[in-house]
Amino acid sequence: MTLKRKISVLGSTGSVGVSTLDLLDQAFRHGSAEVEVMALTAGRNVSRLAEQARQWRPAFAVIEDESLLPELRDRLRGSGVEAAAGRAAIVEAAVAGAEWVMAAIVGVAGLEPTHAAARTGAIVALANKESLVCAGPTLLAMAKAAGGAVVPVDSEHAAIFQVLPPAAAERVLRLILTASGGPFRERSMAEMADVTPEQAVAHPNWSMGAKISIDSATMMNKGLEMIEASYLFAMPPERIEVLIHPQSIIHSMVEYQDGSTLAQLGPPDMRAPIACAFAWPDRLPWPAPRLDLAAVGSLTFQAPDVERFPALAIARAALERGCGAPAALNAANETAVAAFLDRRIGFLDIAAAVAKTIERMDRAGELVAGVNGDAVEVAMSVDRTARRVASDVLSSFSRSS
Numbered sequence: 001m002t003l004k005r006k007i008s009v010l011g012s013t014g015s016v017g018v019s020t021l022d023l024l025d026q027a028f029r030h031g032s033a034e035v036e037v038m039a040l041t042a043g044r045n046v047s048r049l050a051e052q053a054r055q056w057r058p059a060f061a062v063i064e065d066e067s068l069l070p071e072l073r074d075r076l077r078g079s080g081v082e083a084a085a086g087r088a089a090i091v092e093a094a095v096a097g098a099e100w101v102m103a104a105i106v107g108v109a110g111l112e113p114t115h116a117a118a119r120t121g122a123i124v125a126l127a128n129k130e131s132l133v134c135a136g137p138t139l140l141a142m143a144k145a146a147g148g149a150v151v152p153v154d155s156e157h158a159a160i161f162q163v164l165p166p167a168a169a170e171r172v173l174r175l176i177l178t179a180s181g182g183p184f185r186e187r188s189m190a191e192m193a194d195v196t197p198e199q200a201v202a203h204p205n206w207s208m209g210a211k212i213s214i215d216s217a218t219m220m221n222k223g224l225e226m227i228e229a230s231y232l233f234a235m236p237p238e239r240i241e242v243l244i245h246p247q248s249i250i251h252s253m254v255e256y257q258d259g260s261t262l263a264q265l266g267p268p269d270m271r272a273p274i275a276c277a278f279a280w281p282d283r284l285p286w287p288a289p290r291l292d293l294a295a296v297g298s299l300t301f302q303a304p305d306v307e308r309f310p311a312l313a314i315a316r317a318a319l320e321r322g323c324g325a326p327a328a329l330n331a332a333n334e335t336a337v338a339a340f341l342d343r344r345i346g347f348l349d350i351a352a353a354v355a356k357t358i359e360r361m362d363r364a365g366e367l368v369a370g371v372n373g374d375a376v377e378v379a380m381s382v383d384r385t386a387r388r389v390a391s392d393v394l395s396s397f398s399r400s401s
Contacts, residue, residue, distance in 0.1 A: 003027075003279055004034045008096055010113050011104035012052055013045040015209050016127040016153065016270060020102045021052060023271040023278070027286040033278070039093035041105070041113075044068065050075035057081060059096060062089045064109070091116045100278065102153070103128045106211055107334055108383050115139055115376050121146035125277035127153040129224050134327040134383065136231030138375035150232070151277040156225050157232055158273035159251035159264035164233060168256070175229055176253040176261075178245040179304065180268075182217040185244060189308055195347040197340060214337045218350050219304065223315020224333075227326050230319055237319045242312060244302045249291065267291055311351045318358060324367040324382035325358060331386035332357035332393075339394050349397040357390040 007024075011017045017040075027033035037058040042049040046068045053061040053076055060082035063072050069085035076083050084092070087109070094101060094113035102125045103114040110128035117124050118139055126132065131139050143150045152158050156177045164172065183202055184192050201213040215221035219242075226240050243253075248268040255261045266272045267289045275284045306313050311333075318325040332354040339345045345353065361367050366385050 002032060002034055003282065003284065004036075005100045005278070006036045006038055006098045007100045007102070008037070008039040008041075008058075008093055008098035008117075009102040009104065010039075010041050010090065010094060010110065010117070011043075011102070011106065011128075012040040013042040013048040014104055014106055015212075016104035016274070017042075017102065018048075019270045020104065020125075020274050020278075021056065023274050023286065026271075027275070027278075027284055030286050032285045038096040038098045041090045041093050043105070043109070046072050046075065053081045054079050060084055060093065062086075062093045064090055087112070095120050098122055100125065102274075102277075103131060104153075106209060108134065108331065108380070111135065111379060112376055115142060118143040118148060118150065119146055121148040123148055123277075123280065124150045125153050125274065126150050129154070129221075129228060130330055132228040132231050133224050133330045134379035135375040136228065140231065149280075151280050152228070152232060153270075153273050153277050154225060154228070155248075155266075155268075155270065155273050156252040157228060158276055160229065160233060160254055162264050162276065163262040164254050169234060171257050172233075172235065172239065172254055173257050174255040175233060175235055175240045176255060177222060177225055177229060177240065177242050178248070178250050178252050179219060179222045179242055180216065180248045181244040181246055181302075181304070182219060184217055185246065187308075189348065192308070193346060193348050197343065200340075200347060210341060211334070211337055214340065214350070215333070218311045218347070219309040220311035220315065220333050220351065220354070222304075223311045223318075224330065226312075226315055227319045227329075237316055242304050244304050245299065247296060247299055249293075249296060249299055265291060265293075309351075310355070314351060314355050314358070321358075321362070321367065324378070325362070327379045327382040328358050328361050328367060328386040329354060331383040332390040335387050335390040336394060339397075345394060345397045349394075353390060353393050353397055356393045357386055360389050360393065361386060 009017050037056040040058050041062040043064045062084045066085040072083040091113050094117040100123045101117040104127040108130045114128050114131040200217040201210050222242050250263045253263040318329040336350040336353040
């Protein structure tokens with residue numbers, strides 16, 4: 001059977017967006033999927049966006065950076081694809097009539113378009129962490145009210161999604177999120193103090209963008225995923241744990257009250273959870289990489305070292321604190337990661353700066369705003385405050401060049 005859908009890909013030139021289009025291309029060639037692309041969007045990668053638009057012929061292609069609109073129009077001349085630019089146009093793309101929307105814009109920039117897509121009743125394939133971290137309960141309620149659904153694309157949440165039927169949630173003892181441990185899981189803190197951006201983005205198992213790779217190296221990605229899991233699966237923080245699993249074969253586990261633990265396994269390939277989200281509630285036949293456990297040989301596990309990777313404890317505390325703390329955590333982390341990539345601070349300063357930012361905002365009463373008002377507006381307000389506070393905090397960490 002061929003699965004036919006109208007789709008849009010928000011963030012089509014990033015690693016998840018590229019994987020999405022590659023998967024759909026392979027599924028089309030396999031005869032299992034046909035898609036009508038309504039919209040593609042990108043931040044600044046105008047050449048790749050134009051290339052994708054010429055291949056997939058969406059109704060329109062949107063570049064966030066408005067200064068690049070003339071170049072996009074020039075590259076699409078004669079293609080029949082309408083070019084647009086700016087944040088408002090990206091929100092327009094999110095509501096362009098797709099039945100299935102890949103929300104893969106990195107960072108808080110994806111918050112508004114993801115929520116807009118949820119309001120249409122579409123299936124939202126969620127790769128934008130910030131939409132859940134900053135305003136998760138609202139997003140999920142909005143999608144449900146509109147008759148749509150939020151299907152996670154992060155491999156860890158996709159794994160839990162597949163082995164945790166909603167009716168069984170009350171019988172869960174623990175959700176166990178697995179983590180590769182990143183490139184520095186065996187390094188001492190003294191060694192990590194001298195880590196360069198180039199070393200930090202070199203993930204041993206996954207191909208990801210720079211920001212997400214840094215989050216993996218600090219393990220902040222796993223902290224953000226704890227927050228996401230709590231919202232997605234209505235699970236209290238104390239029942240969510242993290243386990244280091246260097247091979248990245250088991251993507252997460254669910255332990256039930258009867259002692260059974262169900263795990264989802266697969267090669268470390270983002271196209272697998274994307275395929276799950278695209279076909280949900282069905283399965284998509286495509287030329288997927290197969291898991292050969294005999295070739296893998298062994299699977300190993302260890303508890304995370306929270307002293308060397310304090311981001312886990314910082315994120316858990318933000319989840320427990322609630323209100324605007326998760327949104328502040330996310331904004332402070334984005335700001336600190338950008339500073340590290342610019343070589344203005346050291347690797348170990350990232351988590352320390354995030355913790356100080358949340359502490360300062362809490363003391364100033366700037367986290368309680370998260371309980372009132374429109375969820376997206378409140379999240380964006382907390383985000384702006386956190387970036388301002390984080391920038392001030394970072395000035396005390398800044399290195400001399």
